[in-house]
Amino acid sequence: MNQATARAGANIALVKYWGKRDPQLNLPAAGSISITLAGLETRTTVTPDPTLGSDRFFLDGVEQSPGRVGAMLDLLREMAGETTPCRVDSCNNFPTGAGLASSASGFAALVTAGARAFELEISEDRRSGLARLGSGSAARSIFGGFVEMDAGELEDGSDAVAHPLLAADAWPLEVVVAVTESSSKAVGSRDGMNHTMQTSPYYPAWVETVAADLETARAAIVARDFEALAEVSEHSALKMHASMLAARPGLVYWNPATLACLHAVRALRSGGVGVFFTVDAGPQVKAVCLPGEGERVVDVLRGQPGVHDVMVTGLGAGAGAVA
Numbered sequence: 507m508n509q510a511t512a513r514a515g516a517n518i519a520l521v522k523y524w525g526k527r528d529p530q531l532n533l534p535a536a537g538s539i540s541i542t543l544a545g546l547e548t549r550t551t552v553t554p555d556p557t558l559g560s561d562r563f564f565l566d567g568v569e570q571s572p573g574r575v576g577a578m579l580d581l582l583r584e585m586a587g588e589t590t591p592c593r594v595d596s597c598n599n600f601p602t603g604a605g606l607a608s609s610a611s612g613f614a615a616l617v618t619a620g621a622r623a624f625e626l627e628i629s630e631d632r633r634s635g636l637a638r639l640g641s642g643s644a645a646r647s648i649f650g651g652f653v654e655m656d657a658g659e660l661e662d663g664s665d666a667v668a669h670p671l672l673a674a675d676a677w678p679l680e681v682v683v684a685v686t687e688s689s690s691k692a693v694g695s696r697d698g699m700n701h702t703m704q705t706s707p708y709y710p711a712w713v714e715t716v717a718a719d720l721e722t723a724r725a726a727i728v729a730r731d732f733e734a735l736a737e738v739s740e741h742s743a744l745k746m747h748a749s750m751l752a753a754r755p756g757l758v759y760w761n762p763a764t765l766a767c768l769h770a771v772r773a774l775r776s777g778g779v780g781v782f783f784t785v786d787a788g789p790q791v792k793a794v795c796l797p798g799e800g801e802r803v804v805d806v807l808r809g810q811p812g813v814h815d816v817m818v819t820g821l822g823a824g825a826g827a828v829a
């Protein structure tokens with residue numbers, strides 16, 4: 507056992523994951539496709555410490571209940587035949603819980619650091635499956651660039667893992683994040699997803715149509731066809747939000763600034779700029795841009811009423827140990 511540190515980038519889904527085929531094992535109802543980001547990351551240090559009575563978890567320096575982090579450590583300890591409690595220190599370089607996918611980079615970094623701390627020789631596939639147990643989207647942050655998550659078919663979920671589609675430098679898109687609200691969101695994605703599954707009449711239609719979107723997105727990525735990727739990504743994001751809006755009571759994650767950004771992105775694209783939007787379970791807007799278009803999009807989104815902050819980043823590597 508050793509102290510170990512790992513980093514992982516946040517990821518943004520282009521074809522969204524929204525719903526589970528098995529909530530217990532956290533298995534997705536359908537696949538998803540994402541891009542891993544370079545500039546928004548979590549760094550996590552796992553320190554096994556026999557003097558601790560139980561696990562302790564600090565997020566950005568503030569102690570939290572170990573919850574899902576402790577459950578992940580239990581799995582790793584079981585694999586290693588260990589019982590030693592750990593201290594976990596995790597830091598995000600972006601606002602936690604504001605719809606910027608901190609649980610994805612968080613669990614990918616935790617699994618990677620924890621496996622190293624307990625000297626477990628496990629494949630990326632296995633790490634992806636473990637990260638999925640923490641958070642479905644985390645399975646994708648194990649890999650860099652363009653990544654596809656498989657829903658899998660097996661009951662034990664061992665085939666529900668992510669795999670890389672295309673390396674980050676093979677199509678170095680840029681991502682502009684417009685922060686329209688800095689506080690934590692009202693309904694987290696896990697609760698929002700469960701609520702949609704249970705009450706939205708549009709949920710079955712959503713799940714049924716994901717496979718076709720995955721095929722379109724996969725083909726667009728392989729062909730570096732930006733227009734096709736833009737069309738299917740905006741469709742997937744809006745369709746996911748339609749399923750949320752149709753839940754009872756409906757989930758409305760957007761604010762006026764979110765909507766202003768969506769219209770601004772569409773106006774830019776109509777004017778010939780290579781950009782499209784996506785929105786997760788929160789009010790922030792992510793604008794995906796062709797290489798070199800990011801700065802122009804930053805200027806426009808910064809000028810939208812209600813936008814607090816704008817960041818631009820590129821695509822990045824998968825989760826890895828930090829020496």
Ligand code: DP6
Nearest residue numbers: 519522523641642643695696786787
């Ligand atoms: C809207 O991965 O946070 O960001 O598996 O319940 O932890 P759990 O959900 P989570 O959901 C992410 C939902 C999303 C879309 C996506 O990232 O694909």
